[in-house]
Amino acid sequence: MMTSCKEASRLASDALNRRLTLRERIALRTHLLICAACRRFEQQIAFLHDAASRMGAAEAGTSVTLSPAARERITARVRQGKTSPRRSPRGK
Amino acid sequence: MARMTSKKTKAVSAASPPVTGPVTWLAQHGDALYRYAYYRVYDSAVAEDLVQETLLAAWRAHDNFRGESAERTWLTGILKHKIIDYLRRAHREVALEDLAADADAVDRLFAQEAQDHWRQTPAPWKNPDGALESSEFWDILRDCLAALPAQQAAAFAATEIEGLSVSDFCKNADISATNLYVTLHRARLRLRECLEQNWFGQETPSS
Numbered sequence: 063m064m065t066s067c068k069e070a071s072r073l074a075s076d077a078l079n080r081r082l083t084l085r086e087r088i089a090l091r092t093h094l095l096i097c098a099a100c101r102r103f104e105q106q107i108a109f110l111h112d113a114a115s116r117m118g119a120a121e122a123g124t125s126v127t128l129s130p131a132a133r134e135r136i137t138a139r140v141r142q143g144k145t146s147p148r149r150s151p152r153g154k
Numbered sequence: 155m156a157r158m159t160s161k162k163t164k165a166v167s168a169a170s171p172p173v174t175g176p177v178t179w180l181a182q183h184g185d186a187l188y189r190y191a192y193y194r195v196y197d198s199a200v201a202e203d204l205v206q207e208t209l210l211a212a213w214r215a216h217d218n219f220r221g222e223s224a225e226r227t228w229l230t231g232i233l234k235h236k237i238i239d240y241l242r243r244a245h246r247e248v249a250l251e252d253l254a255a256d257a258d259a260v261d262r263l264f265a266q267e268a269q270d271h272w273r274q275t276p277a278p279w280k281n282p283d284g285a286l287e288s289s290e291f292w293d294i295l296r297d298c299l300a301a302l303p304a305q306q307a308a309a310f311a312a313t314e315i316e317g318l319s320v321s322d323f324c325k326n327a328d329i330s331a332t333n334l335y336v337t338l339h340r341a342r343l344r345l346r347e348c349l350e351q352n353w354f355g356q357e358t359p360s361s
Contacts, residue, residue, distance in 0.1 A: 066270035068260075075339040079313065079320055080331070099275040107342045109282045110349070113295060114314035116286065126192050127185045132202045136184070140176035140209045 065093040074104040078111050176209040183226045196311030208233040241327035244305040279354040298348035306341035
């Protein structure tokens with residue numbers, strides 16, 4: 063059974079976070095041999111992987127702090143002692 | 155009366171230990187708590203809410219604080235629970251509401267009638283190494299991260315940016331490793347597309 067691009071993209075993604083099984087590695091490599099689009103995808107998510115870790119290294123050096131506005135808002139809220147309405151995790 | 159109250163609050167905020175409360179905790183530990191939360195959820199508004207909820211919960215429970223641990227350790231412990239709740243909620247809500255919609259978003263990238271081949275082939279990226287040198291590129295990457303569904307942003311940020319291990323993230327968010335890999339795959343498909351549209355792909359607008 064041929065590996066589809068959807069499956070290959072999933073294996074390429076997984077390979078960045080876990081060791082693929084032998085069967086999976088063969089499936090991915092065989093697919094990449096014949097598919098330029100997935101080869102490109104693999105390179106691009108590798109780039110993304112690298113960029114993300116650089117971002118982490120850069121951010122670790124900077125100090126993330128509460129903005130004065132947030133500090134004021136939280137102060138006002140905790141003075142009231144009331145719970146804020148829950149923010150939905152998807153409320154972006 | 156109003157004057158009395160404001161005087162009182164002022165006294166509390168200006169007080170040094172032993173009189174502690176949410177306002178002093180915020181002054182002394184606010185940034186540390188915020189940083190802790192931010193590097194786990196990667197959303198400043200959510201991190202601010204988590205700090206606030208932590209201070210309120212700490213205030214309600216402060217009778218239980220016997221000073222066995224440092225104040226900051228105690229507050230961080232409460233915050234940790236709030237973060238785990240948030241991550242669980244993010245994953246659960248997606249599982250209930252949007253899993254199908256999200257699978258559609260992935261399917262949209264692949265043509266089912268053509269053995270799940272790319273509907274739109276990833277375009278070649280020009281000079282990706284150069285992008286890393288541009289501050290504008292990092293802004294766009296941040297925008298792309300912010301545009302992800304919450305559970306994808308949290309998973310990608312924690313494991314890829316902060317370098318949290320897969321097992322630690324899964325333990326915190328109470329999800330399986332397979333669930334995390336699916337989430338990361340979706341996040342990468344979206345981020346890749348977002349970068350292509352906003353940074354790499356200007357010369358070949360999609361038809």
